[in-house]
Amino acid sequence: MPPTPATPAQPPAAPVTVTVPFRAGREGYASYRIPALVTTAKGTLLAFCEGRVDSGKDWGHIDIVLKRSTDGGRTWGPLQVAADNGANLAGNPAPVVLHTGRILLVHVRSSAAASEDLILTGKVSDADGRRVWVQHSDDDGLTWSAPRDITAQVKQPGWRWYATTPGHGIQLTGGRIVVPGNHTVPPAPGGTGAEPQYNCGHCLLSDDLGETWYLGYLDQNTDGYINVNETMAAELPDGRVYFNARNDSRSPGNRADAHSTDGGRTLVLPFRPQAGLAAPVCQGSVLQLRNPDVLLYAGPALTDARALMTVRASHDDGTTWSPVFTADGLPAAYSDLTRADQRTVGLLYETGDFGAYERIAFRRVPVTRLTG
Known part of the structure; x- marks a missing residue:
């Protein structure tokens, strides 16, 4: 009998680099928007976003939903509701992982x-308008505490619009919690009420692990040149805090940034244009890597459309930037970044084949692709 041929060796399975934890129209929600991503002290990935029940609108019945991954984003657990407000809105998730292992959800x-x-034109009461809440998890994101209203601590009387980040907040090396935000102030007395409303920047700070909160810097530029919106923060290797924001204004480019040397209490200089980041008017995310020390920015790279999700790197604390990784050429919008493990950065972002809001995808990116 002829010898039985040896079974050819099978090539190794390709690594799972892209998964889709959220897809519009599935699991009870018409749309998923506004991603936020953190890695817990145990190494679990927590992917948050807004689950919009009836449509893709920015208001309505909206819950904050969550999926967990214990294998680096290769697979995801079942959908959880981390925060809900009945048939009303709970949104703009800003999770923060503390050194104690507790996870806050502002x-x-x-x-x-x-x-x-309606909020910008003053037609909504304080009770029905944008209020700020916090809750926590002590079991790696499996369950969440009852929420606490901290509005009186972090929202000044008269402010109308209010939003946290969106994206993750940070705990500084010294223990302080920093969650960026933005707000609008009402028109000056004697106006018609139809004056333009400009977004202004601020941050929420806590020095006692989230028990109490107070306002840090205020960047209230209302001349239309810098319009700070949807800000994220990173702690630089020298201890400064770097803030990077969407800029809906007439200044060069659509990004602005600033630095703080006192943990977010004040800014060294007000936000200024960051024209080195080509981007449309859209949220973007930042992450400071350690070992090696590289500051990352993720966001769409076209200037006139939300598409081409690209990670850029800075080796000079946000002064200059270079593209280091492009996910693909598809539509793309909001994003968040985390250090998934020593070798991998996780990128959670809105994308789709024909529009940027068809799904929220997760991509594993080798650190070496981002740092050289």
């Missing part, structure tokens, strides 16, 4: 009927 709540236009 977010905003409002009435389902409180659209941005």
Whole structure:
């Protein structure tokens, strides 16, 4: 009998680099928006976003939903509701992982009927408008505490619109918690009420692990040149805090940034244009890597459309930037970054084949691709 041929060796399975934890129209929600991503002290990935029940609108019945991954984002557990406000809105998730292992979830709540236009024109009561809440998990994101209203500590009277980040907040090496935010102030007395509303920047700070909160810097530029919106923060190797923001204004480019040397209490200089980051008007995310020390930025790279999700790197604390990784050429919008493990950065971002909001994808990116 002829010898039985040896079974050819099978090539190793390709590594799982892209998964889709959230897909529009599935698991009870018409749309998923506004991703946020953290790695817990135990190494679990927590992917948060807004689950919009009825449509893709920014107001209405919206929950903060969550999926967990214990294998680096290769697979995801079942959908959880981390925060809900009944049939109203709970959104803008800003999770923070503490050195104790506790995970905070700072977010905003409002009435389902409180659209941005109604809030900006002062037609929504304080009770129905944007309010700030926090809750926590002590079991790696499996369950969450009852929420606490911290609005009186971090929102000044008269502010109308209010939003946290969106994306993850940070705990500094010294223990302080920093969660960026933005707000609008009402028109000056004697106006018509139809004056333009400019986004202004601030941050929420806590020095006691989230028990109490207070406001840090205020960047209230209302001349239309810098319009600070949707800010994220990173602690630089020298201890400074770097803030990078969407800029909906007439200054060069659509990004702005600033630094703080006192843990977010004040800014060295007000936000200024960061024209080195080509981007559309859209949220972007930042992450400071250690070993090696590289500051990363993720966001769409086209200037006139939300598409081409690209990670850029800075070796000079945000002064200059270079592209180091492009996910693909598809539509793309909001994002968040985390250090998934020693070899991998996780990128959670909105994307789709025909529009940027068809799904929220997760991508594993080798650190070596981002740092050289």
